[in-house]
Amino acid sequence: xxxxxxxxxxxxxxxxxxxxxxxxxxxxxxxxxxxxxxxxxxxxxxxxxxxxxxxxxxxxxxxxxxxxxxxxxxxxxxxxxxxxxxxxxxxxxxx
Amino acid sequence: xxxxxxxxxxxxxxxxxxxxxxxxxxxxxxxxxxxxxxxxxxxxxxxxxxxxxxxxxxxxxxxxxxxxxxxxxxxxxxxxxxxxxxxxxxxxxxxxxxxxxxxxxxxxxxxxxxxxxxxxxxxxxxxxxxxxxxxxxxxxxxxxxxxxxxxxxxxxxxxxxxxxxxxxxxxxxxxxxxxxxxxxxxxxxxxxxxxxxxxxxxxxxxxxxxxxxxxxxxxxxxxxxxxxxxxxxxxxxxxxxxxxxxxxxxxxxxxxxxxxxxxxxxxxxxxxxxxxxxxxxxxxxxxxxxxxxxxxxxxxxxxxxxxxxxxxxxxxxxxxxxxxxxxxxxxxxxxxxxxxxxxxxxxxxxxxxxxxxxxxxxxxxxxxxxxxxxxxxxxxxxxxxxxxxxxxxxxxxxxxxxxxxxxxxxxxxxxxxxxxxxxxxxxxxxxxxxxxxxxxxxxxxxxxxxxxxxxxxxxxxxxxxxxxxxxxxxxxxxxxxxxxxxxxxxxxxxxx
Numbered sequence: 001x002x003x004x005x006x007x008x009x010x011x012x013x014x015x016x017x018x019x020x021x022x023x024x025x026x027x028x029x030x031x032x033x034x035x036x037x038x039x040x041x042x043x044x045x046x047x048x049x050x051x052x053x054x055x056x057x058x059x060x061x062x063x064x065x066x067x068x069x070x071x072x073x074x075x076x077x078x079x080x081x082x083x084x085x086x087x088x089x090x091x092x093x094x095x
Numbered sequence: 096x097x098x099x100x101x102x103x104x105x106x107x108x109x110x111x112x113x114x115x116x117x118x119x120x121x122x123x124x125x126x127x128x129x130x131x132x133x134x135x136x137x138x139x140x141x142x143x144x145x146x147x148x149x150x151x152x153x154x155x156x157x158x159x160x161x162x163x164x165x166x167x168x169x170x171x172x173x174x175x176x177x178x179x180x181x182x183x184x185x186x187x188x189x190x191x192x193x194x195x196x197x198x199x200x201x202x203x204x205x206x207x208x209x210x211x212x213x214x215x216x217x218x219x220x221x222x223x224x225x226x227x228x229x230x231x232x233x234x235x236x237x238x239x240x241x242x243x244x245x246x247x248x249x250x251x252x253x254x255x256x257x258x259x260x261x262x263x264x265x266x267x268x269x270x271x272x273x274x275x276x277x278x279x280x281x282x283x284x285x286x287x288x289x290x291x292x293x294x295x296x297x298x299x300x301x302x303x304x305x306x307x308x309x310x311x312x313x314x315x316x317x318x319x320x321x322x323x324x325x326x327x328x329x330x331x332x333x334x335x336x337x338x339x340x341x342x343x344x345x346x347x348x349x350x351x352x353x354x355x356x357x358x359x360x361x362x363x364x365x366x367x368x369x370x371x372x373x374x375x376x377x378x379x380x381x382x383x384x385x386x387x388x389x390x391x392x393x394x395x396x397x398x399x400x401x402x403x404x405x406x407x408x409x410x411x412x413x414x415x416x417x418x419x420x421x422x423x424x425x426x427x428x429x430x431x432x433x434x435x436x437x438x439x440x441x442x443x444x445x446x447x448x449x450x451x452x453x454x455x456x457x458x459x460x461x462x463x464x465x466x467x468x469x470x471x472x473x474x475x476x477x478x479x480x481x482x483x484x485x486x487x488x489x490x491x492x493x494x495x496x497x498x499x500x501x502x503x504x505x506x507x508x509x510x511x512x513x514x515x516x517x518x519x520x521x522x523x524x525x526x527x528x529x530x531x532x533x534x535x536x537x538x539x540x541x542x543x544x545x546x547x548x549x550x551x552x553x554x555x556x557x558x559x560x561x562x563x564x565x566x567x568x569x570x571x572x573x574x575x576x577x578x579x580x581x582x583x584x585x586x587x588x589x590x591x
Contacts (some may be wrong), residue, residue: 003465007465011461011464011465011468012461013445014461014464014465014468015417015448015457015460015461015463015464016421016424016441016444016445016448017445017448017449017452017457017460017461018442018445018446018448018449019449027461030458030521030522031458031461031462031465033521033522033523034409034458034462034522034523035462035465037405037406037409037523037526038406038409038410038466038475038479039406040402040403040406041403041406041407041410041475041478041479041482042478043403044400044403044478044481044482044485046478046481046482046485049481049484049485050481050484051477051480051481051483051484052480052481052483052484052487053480054308055294055308055487055537055538055539056293056294056295056338056340056539056564058295058338058340060337061334061337061341063334072196075196075197076196078194078196079192079193079194079195079196079427079428079429080426080427080428081425081426081428081429081430081431082431088426088427090426090440090443091434091438091439091440091443092439093439093440094439
């Protein structure tokens with residue numbers, strides 16, 4: 001599968017990574033090469049094979065539905081680039 | 096630099112317990128070695144004050160006679176582990192300034208066992224790389240050089256800082272993490288031992304996530320015995336990681352006997368890859384001969400889907416990474432980009448991530464987003480997960496139907512290469528470094544790398560032992576037999 005410039009633009013947006021207009025074409029070429037490498041998987045007969053969901057045969061552990069951590073807003077916010085009045089801040093969002 | 100830093104963990108333990116050396120004295124020797132090794136760029140955040148405090152406490156504990164194996168043993172910690180209050184950047188600019196207010200389970204267990212923290216170690220950004228060159232701190236440099244040359248070589252990646260630090264005797268052991276070979280490839284490149292345990296053996300809590308179904312923490316040390324000692328302290332069930340297994344942790348060190356009689360060691364024909372240097376091929380054959388001489392039965396086996404492990408890995412790992420790394424958005428922690436007055440939240444996210452992630456991380460996050468996107472999910476991701484089932488089944492068949500106890504393979508397709516030497520190759524060339532190691536992650540198995548010899552230029556080469564699930568003890572015993580027979584004693588000459 002070869003990726004064109006428009007697909008590269010769409011993928012960059014899906015990944016929320018800004019890519020300059022001039023870099024989209026080289027990005028498309030680079031991603032195409034990597035996807036080309038993955039094309040080998042098409043040779044494998046996978047009929048009747050279940051996709052792996054867990055590498056170890058283990059049921060998801062259950063626990064009581066209780067609060068067992070928290071109550072430390074100071075710690076939670078300590079690494080925020082911008083926090084005010086106990087909240088994370090983001091630019092104004094107006095739709 | 097005193098010779099104390101050259102001790103193995105087992106030797107240090109015995110001397111500390113016997114009162115022949117003190118933890119403070121040993122820690123000072125390591126701190127001095129770290130300070131003198133800036134040229135290796137292995138330690139990104141040395142923590143001398145914390146180390147001295149911990150060493151003092153370890154000495155008190157030793158005097159009380161209540162000292163676990165690691166009490167007073169100075170270790171380095173890969174930057175991927177959160178250690179409360181210390182920088183944890185995963186070698187990425189996007190986490191600049193981040194200081195976790197919590198402790199990873201693995202490091203908590205190490206400190207409880209009395210280990211001393213010398214600081215954080217360099218790595219590839221978010222553990223994505225095989226040469227340490229994707230690090231935001233600049234690459235760690237191998238203490239090894241080709242005979243008669245001064246070309247700086249890679250210590251491998253992603254746990255390259257850990258490998259360089261152990262190989263250069265800056266610390267007695269280090270933590271690493273391994274998603275596709277990130278403990279084993281650098282161990283092989285630097286002539287040390289690296290162990291990737293069974294998936295679920297070590298808790299992933301507090302370890303910055305790359306590809307959650309593949310990531311495992313493990314020890315990097317000078318000897319198999321040291322790795323066994325560290326692994327025991329790092330392992331165990333943790334309710335805070337739902338994939339951590341409630342399985343008892345054996346005394347791995349006690350399992351090191353080296354008697355290979357009755358053991359069936361598999362040699363997979365698919366690991367003879369095109370273009371593999373003759374030296375690696377012969378090292379592998381000699382390794383098998385040594386295990387045979389120790390009493391093992393050598394059995395030719397076949398793992399038919401090996402060829403597809405690397406492409407499957409490079410679908411699955413980026414897919415999981417794109418999901419895990421979605422959290423780096425410049426809002427809750429780390430670096431935030433500046434945006435213009437007329438720009439909004441989307442520009443904030445997109446610019447923060449464009450500026451904060453390096454090229455390899457951006458590439459993998461985008462590949463992951465693509466293979467998971469509507470219309471392509473089944474063609475790439477579901478297909479790769481089906482191939483993963485087949486790869487795991489290959490191993491199950493040799494373990495259960497052929498009664499194989501462990502598998503012997505080369506660790507890497509080459510010796511360490513020079514920093515910058517791969518700069519002009521396409522990314523896939525770098526990915527080929529993982530060709531012998533990724534299968535183990537995809538199948539969730541334990542793998543250990545042992546230094547086995549030097550190449551014609553005087554650089555270390557390693558062999559890999561792959562074990563049955565949860566049989567790290569048996570795997571380490573094979574590694575121990577191999578280590579004893581190879582008797583690898585070369586050390587890098589000090590140039591730094």
